[in-house]
Amino acid sequence: MPEISVIMGVYIPGEDTQELQASIRSVQEQTFTDWEFLICDDGSSPMVQETLDRLALEDPRIRICRGGGACALPQKLNLCLANAKGTYIARMDGDDRSAPQRFQKQRDFLESHPEAAFVGCDVTVFYQDRVVGERLFPQAPTPMDFRFNMPFVHPTLMFRREALLAVRGYSQSKWVVLCEDYDLLLRLYAKGYLGYNLKEKLFFYQVGPQDDLKRRFPHRINESVTRFFRFRQLGMLPKALPYVIKPLAVGLLPRPLLRRLKEERNGWKSS
Numbered sequence: 001m002p003e004i005s006v007i008m009g010v011y012i013p014g015e016d017t018q019e020l021q022a023s024i025r026s027v028q029e030q031t032f033t034d035w036e037f038l039i040c041d042d043g044s045s046p047m048v049q050e051t052l053d054r055l056a057l058e059d060p061r062i063r064i065c066r067g068g069g070a071c072a073l074p075q076k077l078n079l080c081l082a083n084a085k086g087t088y089i090a091r092m093d094g095d096d097r098s099a100p101q102r103f104q105k106q107r108d109f110l111e112s113h114p115e116a117a118f119v120g121c122d123v124t125v126f127y128q129d130r131v132v133g134e135r136l137f138p139q140a141p142t143p144m145d146f147r148f149n150m151p152f153v154h155p156t157l158m159f160r161r162e163a164l165l166a167v168r169g170y171s172q173s174k175w176v177v178l179c180e181d182y183d184l185l186l187r188l189y190a191k192g193y194l195g196y197n198l199k200e201k202l203f204f205y206q207v208g209p210q211d212d213l214k215r216r217f218p219h220r221i222n223e224s225v226t227r228f229f230r231f232r233q234l235g236m237l238p239k240a241l242p243y244v245i246k247p248l249a250v251g252l253l254p255r256p257l258l259r260r261l262k263e264e265r266n267g268w269k270s271s
Helices: 018-028 046-058 073-083 102-112 161-166 180-190 217-233 246-251 255-266
Strands: 004-010 035-041 062-065 088-091 116-127 130-135 158-160 194-206
Touching: 004 018, 004 073, 018 035, 018 046, 035 046, 035 073, 046 062, 062 073, 088 102, 088 161, 102 116, 102 158, 102 194, 116 180, 158 161, 180 194, 180 217, 217 246
Parallel strands: 004 035, 004 088, 035 062, 116 194
Antiparallel strands: 088 158, 116 130, 116 158
């Protein structure tokens, strides 16, 4: 039984697999080696599918999950979770990379801090193999830290398996599309679970000039709905109401201004 199960959802319609292979390689190069890697792919190009199948043949710790019509990311992650065997569940995305000691340090933290249900870390921000900034987070976030922005980066997280199962994994509701990570973590806090961040940059998080185009206004409505119900569950209303409507207000900003604000947040400029 592996101690860590790594879960990843993949959808790559194109033929370029370089970023995906670099992401998988960063898991294979971990100093902590007692892991399995579950990758749920649905709808990717034949080239991507062939690459995943080849990597799974070369490394038996890699398991490809297909079938069941798992199209959205929460469905893919829940399918991986249902097949995972590890004590700890580590997230990973197909365009990011983990530093070699990430698993070892996060696993050791959870082993020595029984009060922690999950742990993330600070990140180095990169774009096309060029470091463009960093993101630093509170060491012990509280629900109040979720009011303006989420105080974690989702793919940096390692969870205790029992904590994820206690909240039934990721919500597949239409109201949490593109904010499933925000919803999950607030549900964990509402259940009394606590999360922490290691104050080390153990993760390379990729950003791009088109990131702002992925979140359209209906997705911002989803985030406001999620914020309302989770903030109410945590007893944060009515004081947190301005933060409930914050996604809607941001969505009304002109695209050039929104992009500039995001570039300043990430510490980089697009060409």
